[in-house]
Amino acid sequence: MQKQIEAFIDSHKEEMLEDLKTLVRINSVRGEEKPGKPYGDGPAEVLAAAQKMMAGYGFAVKNYDNYVVTGDFNDREKQLDILAHLDVVPVTEDWTVTQPFEPVVIDGKIYGRGTADDKGPAIAALYAMRAIRECGVPLSRNVRLILGSDEECGSSDLDHYYGIEQEAPMSFTPDADFPVINIEKGRLAKSFTASFAHDGEEGGRVLAFHGGDKVNVVPANAWALVTGVPLETVQTAVAGDESGVRFTVSEEESGIRITAKGLAGHASTPEVGRNAICALLALLAELPLVDNAQNNALKAVSELFPFGDLCGTALGVEMEDEISGKITVNLGVLDFDGTSLKGIFDSRVPICGNDSNVTAVIAAKMQEKGLSLEEGPMTPPHHVPAESAFVQTLLASYEKYSGKKGEARAIGGGTYVHDLERGVAFGCMSDDVDNHMHGDDEFMLVDVLVMSAKIFADVICKLCS
Template sequence: MYKDQIERYMDAHRDEMIEDICRLCRINSEKMPYIEGKPFGAGAFDALQSALAMAEGYGFSTVNYDNYVGTADLNDKERQLDILAHLDVVPAGEGWTVTEPFEPVVKDGRLYGRGTADDKGPAVAALYAMRAVKELGIPVTKNVRLILGTDEECGSSDIKYYYDREKEAPMTFSPDAEFPVTNTEKGRLEGHFHASFAASSALPRLVKLDAGIKVNVVPGKAKAVVEGLELKTLEETASLVEKETDISFIFEENASVIQITAQGAGAHASTPQEGRNALTGLLTLLERLPLAECAQFSCIKRLLKLFPHGDTCGKAVGIDMEDELSGALTLAFSMLTVGSDSLEGVFDSRCPVCSNEDNVLKIVKKAMAEEGIALETDFMVPPHHVDGESYFIKTLLSVYEDYTGLKGSCQATGGGTYVHNLKNGVAYGASMPGTDNRMHGADEFAVVDHLLTSAKIFAQVIVNLCS
C-alpha cells in the first residue's frame, strides 16, 4: 500500500537527497577533544546542528539533547518506532584515491566520502523516508522518531545519555549495518590479564615483546627482542614455525640483541579466523627457541598453552561453544606486552546467545588462574537477540523483499551495533548484501541506488508499522 507513491516521490527527490548527504559529509565529525557545550568536539557539534536544521527545514519538530543527540519527530502522536543513526565518523586515514575524505563526489553510481555509508548517508535516507510520508500525506496513527547520535564510533556514550532521559520506543532499528535484518548480536568478553614474575638475566633471554594495536583487531604484526642467540638458530627455528603457522619472520641484528618481527594478517576480532595472528605466531616461535629457563619464559609457555596459535574458538581455555541462533564463539588474542618481570595483555571473545558469565567468564578466569595468570575482567557484555518471528521483524523482512525482490532472513553478527542494549532493537540496512562499502577504510562509498532503495524501504516500514 502506497508503494507507487513512495517510489515516485523518492525518485523525484534523488538528487536533493544526495546533496543533503554531501552537505553533512563535508563536515569532519570525528570525535575531537571536549569543548564546553560540545561534548565530542567541534566537528560532531557542527554535524548535529546541520542535520537538525535540515530536519527543521522539512517541517519536523526537533530536540537537541545537550549536543549529545538530536531527534526529529514525524508527529506528536504516541511513539511507535525509533530510527537510530549517527553523524560521527572514524578518522579519515590515508590512501584515498577517488576524492578527498570530506569532499564527497558521485562517480560511476557511487557516492564517495567519509560517512557516506557509515552513517550519514543512511541517516539522511531515513530523514527522507519520514519526509515522504509527511509530504505525501500518508495517514499514520503513531509517531516515528529519528535519533541522531554523535559518538557511536567511540563508545556510544551519546546514546546512554539519551536513554537516561527517554524511554525506548516499542520498536527500534538502526540503518548502520546491512540488509536484511540483524536481530542477533553476540555477547563480548574483553579479557584484560596480567602476571608478575622474578626477573632473570640468564642468557639466552627475551628482552621484551610488544604486539597489538587495538583490542578488537587481530594483530597482523608483532615484535620481540631477544639476547644471546645466534641468528642462524633463529632462522632455522623460524623456517619450521613459518610452515606450521603461516607467519613470516624478519630478523634485525643490533649489537648483542636481535629484533624479531612477526608478520601475519590483521582481521576484525569478531572474525579472527579470517586473519593470521602474528602475536600467537611469535609466541610459538619463542617457545621453540632455546631460551634459558626462567619464570618469564615459563609464564610465556603457559600463556601460549591457554591461547595457542590457530585456536580462534577458545577451545584451549575451555569455552568452545556454539548455538543455532548466533553460531560459534570466537576468540582473538589481540594485545600483549612482556617485560623482564611482568606481562599484560588482552583478548577479545565474541560469545553466542547460549553464553553467560558462568560458562564463559568464570571458566576463563579459573583456567588462567591455574596457570598463574590473573584475569582482571569481572563482567561480560551479554548477547542480544530479538525474536525473528515477531511482527516487527516479519514486517521489516516483508518490506525488504517487496522492494528488492531478494529473500529476506535474519542474521547474526559477532560485532555490536548501536541497538545492542535496546530490548527490541535490530540493525536494518542500509548496505545491500554483498556490498563492501569500505567502511572505516579509504574510499568509503555508498551506492546511490542502494541509498534510494533504502529510503523507500524505510518509508514503507514507517507506513506499515505506524498506521
C-alpha cells in the same frame, strides 16, 4: 499511497543527495570536549545541521545537549525509533576520487566520509519520513528519527539519551547490513597481567615482546628480543614453522630480534586473519629457554592462546549454538619487558554464553597459569527473535524492494542498538558491495540510498499506521 511515496522519493533524489552532501562536508570526527559540546566542534555542527534539516521538513525537533538530536513525525504514542549516527572515523591523505569532506557523485556512487557510515543511511531514513509526510499519509503512532554523534567512540551519546528517554516498542538502526541483523554476540574484551622480579639468570631468555595495537584486530605484527640462544637454533625453528606467518631474524647488540608478519582481520572474524602474536609465542616455546617465571609466563600465554585456536578450546570455553554460531577468541595485544606482562584478548560470545560459563572459566584457567584476569562482567549477547512480527515486517519490506530473499542473521560485532532490548540492525549495506567503510574513498551507491528510503517508508507505514 505506496506508488505516490515511491514517486516522491524518486523525484527528490537530487535533493536527497544535496542534503547528504551538506552533512558530509562537515568534519564530524570526535574532537576535544568543550562547554556545551561533549564531542567537540564537528559533531556539534553536524547535529545542528541535521536539526535544521529535520525542522525544515516539518518535524518536531529536540536537541539533547549536543549528544543527540531527534525528529518526531507526530505527537502521538511512539511506536518506532530509527537510530543513525552522524559522527565519522578519522581520514587519511590517501583518498583518490575526492577529498574526504568534499562529496561528489560519480558513476552512480556518492563519495565522501560518512556517505555509507552513517550519514547516507540517516538521510535515507529522513527522506522516508519526509515522503510519508508530504504525501499526506496519516500515521496513528509516532516514528522518531534519532541522530547521534558518538557511535564510533563508544555510543556514550545513547547512554545520555536513554538516561532521559524510554526505549520505543521497536527500534532499528540503518548502520549495518541488509536484510536484518537480529543477533549480536556478546563481547568479553579483557586484559590479563603478570609481574616478576628480575632474576639475573644466564641462559636462553626473552628480553622483550610486543605485538598488536588494538584488541579488536587480529594482529599482523609482533616481535621478540631473545638472548642466550644460538642464531642457528632460532633459524632452524623458523625454517620448521608451518603457521604461514612470515618470520625474519636479525642479530642486534642486545640479542636476536625475531619479527613476525601475519595477516590482519577483525576480531569478530579471526578466521580471516593470521595472528602474529600467537605464531611468535609458539615459535618461542620451541626454543631452549631457561625455566624461569618470565619465560614460563610467555609459555603459559601460548598454551592458553595457541596459534589456530579461534574458538577458545585451550581456555575451556569452546561452545556453539544453532542460531548465533561459535564463540571466537582473538589475542589482540601483548607486551612483555622482562618484569611485567600484559595481554588483551577479545572474545565474541554466542547466546549460550554468560559470565558463569565464559568469564569465570577463563579467569580460573589464567589463575592456574599464574596470570591475573581483569575483573568485570562481559557485554551480554543481544537477541530479538526472528519470528517476531517486527523482524518479519522488516524482512517483508526488504524483499519487496530488493527482490532478494530476506533472512535474519547473527554477527560477531556490535551495532548501535546492541544495548536496546527491542532493537535490530536493518540496512543499508549489502554483502556484494564493498563501500570502503572506514577506509579511503568511502561511497554509497545512489540506487541503494533511494531503495533504502523506499524500504524504510514501507516499514514506517506498516508499523505506525
